[in-house]
Amino acid sequence: MVTLFGLFAIAGSTLISEDLTIVAVGLAIHDRALPLLPSLLACAIGIYVGDIGLWAAGRFGGRRVLAWRFLKRTPLNSMQHLGAWIDRHPAVAILSSRFMPGTRLPMYVAAGIWGNRPWRFFGWMFVSVAMWSPLVVLATAVFGHAAATPLDHWLHATWLTRLALALTMLVILRTSLTLASAEGRERASIRIGRARQWEFWPGWLFNVPVVLWIAVVAVKYRSLTLFSLANPGIEDGGFVGESKSAILAKLGQSHVMPWTVIEPDDLERRLQVMRERMTDRGWQFPMVIKPDVGERGTGVRWLRSDADARAYLSTAHGRLLLQVPHEGPFEAGLFYIRDPHDARGRLFSITDKRFPVVIGDAHSTLDRLITAHPRYRLQARVFRQRHAAQLRRIPRQGERVPLARAGNHCQGTEFLDGRALWTPALESAIDTIAHQVDGFYFGRFDVRYRDREAFMAGQDFAIVELNGVTSEATHIYDPAASIFTAWRTLMQQWSMAFAIGAINRARGHRPVMLTRILSLTRSYLGTRPAHAISD
Numbered sequence: 001m002v003t004l005f006g007l008f009a010i011a012g013s014t015l016i017s018e019d020l021t022i023v024a025v026g027l028a029i030h031d032r033a034l035p036l037l038p039s040l041l042a043c044a045i046g047i048y049v050g051d052i053g054l055w056a057a058g059r060f061g062g063r064r065v066l067a068w069r070f071l072k073r074t075p076l077n078s079m080q081h082l083g084a085w086i087d088r089h090p091a092v093a094i095l096s097s098r099f100m101p102g103t104r105l106p107m108y109v110a111a112g113i114w115g116n117r118p119w120r121f122f123g124w125m126f127v128s129v130a131m132w133s134p135l136v137v138l139a140t141a142v143f144g145h146a147a148a149t150p151l152d153h154w155l156h157a158t159w160l161t162r163l164a165l166a167l168t169m170l171v172i173l174r175t176s177l178t179l180a181s182a183e184g185r186e187r188a189s190i191r192i193g194r195a196r197q198w199e200f201w202p203g204w205l206f207n208v209p210v211v212l213w214i215a216v217v218a219v220k221y222r223s224l225t226l227f228s229l230a231n232p233g234i235e236d237g238g239f240v241g242e243s244k245s246a247i248l249a250k251l252g253q254s255h256v257m258p259w260t261v262i263e264p265d266d267l268e269r270r271l272q273v274m275r276e277r278m279t280d281r282g283w284q285f286p287m288v289i290k291p292d293v294g295e296r297g298t299g300v301r302w303l304r305s306d307a308d309a310r311a312y313l314s315t316a317h318g319r320l321l322l323q324v325p326h327e328g329p330f331e332a333g334l335f336y337i338r339d340p341h342d343a344r345g346r347l348f349s350i351t352d353k354r355f356p357v358v359i360g361d362a363h364s365t366l367d368r369l370i371t372a373h374p375r376y377r378l379q380a381r382v383f384r385q386r387h388a389a390q391l392r393r394i395p396r397q398g399e400r401v402p403l404a405r406a407g408n409h410c411q412g413t414e415f416l417d418g419r420a421l422w423t424p425a426l427e428s429a430i431d432t433i434a435h436q437v438d439g440f441y442f443g444r445f446d447v448r449y450r451d452r453e454a455f456m457a458g459q460d461f462a463i464v465e466l467n468g469v470t471s472e473a474t475h476i477y478d479p480a481a482s483i484f485t486a487w488r489t490l491m492q493q494w495s496m497a498f499a500i501g502a503i504n505r506a507r508g509h510r511p512v513m514l515t516r517i518l519s520l521t522r523s524y525l526g527t528r529p530a531h532a533i534s535d
Helices: 004-016 018-030 036-067 076-088 090-097 104-114 118-143 145-155 159-179 182-196 208-221 226-230 244-248 267-281 306-313 366-372 376-386 424-434 452-456 483-506 514-526
Strands: 259-262 287-291 301-303 320-323 330-337 346-354 357-359 400-402 414-417 442-449 461-467
Touching: 004 018, 004 036, 018 036, 018 118, 036 104, 036 118, 076 090, 076 104, 090 104, 090 118, 182 376, 208 226, 208 483, 226 483, 244 259, 244 461, 259 267, 267 306, 267 320, 287 306, 301 306, 330 424, 330 452, 330 483, 346 424, 346 483, 357 366, 366 376, 424 442, 424 452, 442 452, 442 483
Parallel strands: none
Antiparallel strands: 259 320, 287 301, 287 320, 330 346, 330 442, 346 414, 357 400, 442 461
């Protein structure tokens, strides 16, 4: 039976040597010399009080504490940055410090001097002690000297080894906390589902083999930017940052949805210009508006009223394209390629786009209908942000609720291989339109249409956009397609872009400078539209 004085002695010993004390206590418990719970509690209290003492030294001792022998070699600005970082990330800082020797003293002192959230700090200190003390004490108590030797090696291990275990423990803790709630389990399930389907992988990851292939092809043609000559009639070949309106202006307007440009100006002036042009041309809401320079469907909105227009224009400050919408209900991506030596081009790819729709059952909310769908749940974040005001609404039995109107994969639209839509008549119609743009050989038409039979006959379709050299043959995102087929298609696509560029270079055109390509990329990444979620 341990006395109260003995428990105080255990707690006090942790202030002298925490690691030695908890191992010794664990061995004593193993040999039945000490009771488990009181001894464990004494260790935890002693460690917690010691940790609070380090924090209090910084809080009440202020910068005088930095003169301590253990701290005076640390630059003041480094300690300030450390204190601010701990304030922002207390969980990571405190839990990792428990596994990394020599870090608690500067961390806790810095948090005491510069920290602004003491109760949050104390809370995570408690969690840290509650994890660490039982881990070491119980391991020693259960396995005795068989655990003491490995623990001794561990307690004297290098900081790199302890850091690795600390990160592992943090991952385990975060995973456990995530899986503890229904919402967390749902998020984890969605992450796993997206990881299993490559079409949802981050672009930087998916395109690694493609970028390596582009480098190989660039060496072959002795130019990193030769692909920019795939379309000498489009600014920079349509690499990035090209004007949508400038490209549409080159096309015969009989096949293009009517459009106009809203130049940058103050809000009231732009609203006035928009109203005047709609009145003059007989246009009525709804209208589609989007940045004149944009990629992957960013910033596309359906304006249903003057109030919608005001809300959009109040935050969108660049050049905008206002366009009459095509109700569809069908949309396709037609990737066109023509060798400059040939009189006719061909359709390299056709993407059949399917817009996401959920069907009401009269008892499930819209949010539940989304998360219950095997595909839509994988893009639930996009749909929830877009339909935030309706998520609690319960659609009627059989009610069709469209989740997206913009035909972009990252905005929720499903892409299917549309080769069944190909006909000589359709290819001929697109070839005729493509010839209207002088110097265009390589890119994708995004079109809408009402009737499949008429579309396949090359009739009754409307062009929404024409994209240049960096557009993709988007049929590769068909859920039934393999990632290897997708990589092979994109590699073939880029090989043809360089081959066409080589022909145009031989005709006297000069590719864009690499500095220009880098500048365009940097400029676009720094000025992407704020409206990331489209309609």
